[in-house]
Amino acid sequence: MAVCSVCFRHCTIKDGQLGFCGGRIARNGRVEAFNYGRITALALDPIEKKPLARFCPGSMILSVGSFGCNLRCPFCQNHEISWSEQAKQYAKTAESASPEELTALAEGMRNRGNVGIAFTYNEPLIGYEFVRDTARLAKEKGLKTVMVTNGTAEPAVLAELSPYIDAMNVDLKGFTERYYGKVLGGSLRQVMGFIEAAVKTSHVELTTLIVPGENDSEEEMRALAKWVGTLKNPDGRGIPLHVTRFFPRFHMQDREATPVRTVYRLAEIARETLEYVYTGNC
Numbered sequence: 001m002a003v004c005s006v007c008f009r010h011c012t013i014k015d016g017q018l019g020f021c022g023g024r025i026a027r028n029g030r031v032e033a034f035n036y037g038r039i040t041a042l043a044l045d046p047i048e049k050k051p052l053a054r055f056c057p058g059s060m061i062l063s064v065g066s067f068g069c070n071l072r073c074p075f076c077q078n079h080e081i082s083w084s085e086q087a088k089q090y091a092k093t094a095e096s097a098s099p100e101e102l103t104a105l106a107e108g109m110r111n112r113g114n115v116g117i118a119f120t121y122n123e124p125l126i127g128y129e130f131v132r133d134t135a136r137l138a139k140e141k142g143l144k145t146v147m148v149t150n151g152t153a154e155p156a157v158l159a160e161l162s163p164y165i166d167a168m169n170v171d172l173k174g175f176t177e178r179y180y181g182k183v184l185g186g187s188l189r190q191v192m193g194f195i196e197a198a199v200k201t202s203h204v205e206l207t208t209l210i211v212p213g214e215n216d217s218e219e220e221m222r223a224l225a226k227w228v229g230t231l232k233n234p235d236g237r238g239i240p241l242h243v244t245r246f247f248p249r250f251h252m253q254d255r256e257a258t259p260v261r262t263v264y265r266l267a268e269i270a271r272e273t274l275e276y277v278y279t280g281n282c
């Protein structure tokens with residue numbers, strides 16, 4: 001038996017078994033990244049797609065994903081690699097790549113506008129050791145490093161990563177513990193702590209997906225924006241917020257896509273407090 005210290009779940013895992021996220025395993029009384037170097041998705045994407053609006057605008061970034069997730073968002077757009085039955089299959093079938101191979105691939109794409117490596121698609125923090133080793137190497141080669149994350153990890157994990165991560169997009173999926181706990185299987189408190197620490201060392205942008213009937217009230221957006229407005233990026237500027245539109249997916253098909261006017265209205269409310277607010281999927 002071993003206890004994982006990566007996220008608030010603190011899974012107790014029997015030797016040879018996986019934790020809740022499906023990305024970590026207990027071996028010889030220690031928990032390690034089972035998905036280390038296991039690649040399920042690889043693409044050269046515009047950096048705006050991460051989304052990052054104020055970090056290397058107009059550039060491309062080699063984006064890489066593995067499998068597993070420590071949340072249970074019922075509308076996950078990447079359920080094939082996060083927490084569906086299909087995702088579990090990747091534990092057997094995913095290709096492997098070393099930090100050296102991935103960094104060399106990213107360097108080879110510089111002539112296509114690539115500025116670095118983004119760890120994205122599934123939740124990178126559950127396999128943070130691979131992110132750390134690859135990002136360290138990438139930075140030695142002069143590449144930029146980006147992490148797209150749900151921000152659900154203990155401070156010690158972020159402290160290990162932050163010297164090597166230039167920019168992050170962190171999901172701030174809502175602003176109530178009810179929504180995080182009951183719908184997403186997460187912890188708002190842990191995400192807020194993560195964001196507060198992340199802005200001290202990396203350029204951070206946030207994403208809030210507006211789900212009808214869950215987190216779409218003006219009151220909640222006002223509270224969220226007020227809190228985000230208390231934070232500053234390392235350059236002294238405010239934190240950009242991406243307000244995005246939900247579409248029915250995966251296990252949440254019981255409601256329509258968010259009305260575009262709702263997204264625009266909530267973005268307007270966020271702009272009462274924040275300097276940089278963007279809408280997405282509209």
Ligand code: SF4
Nearest residue numbers: 004007010011019021
């Ligand atoms: S990272 Fe995975 S194994 Fe570790 S505590 Fe969180 S869910 Fe459990």
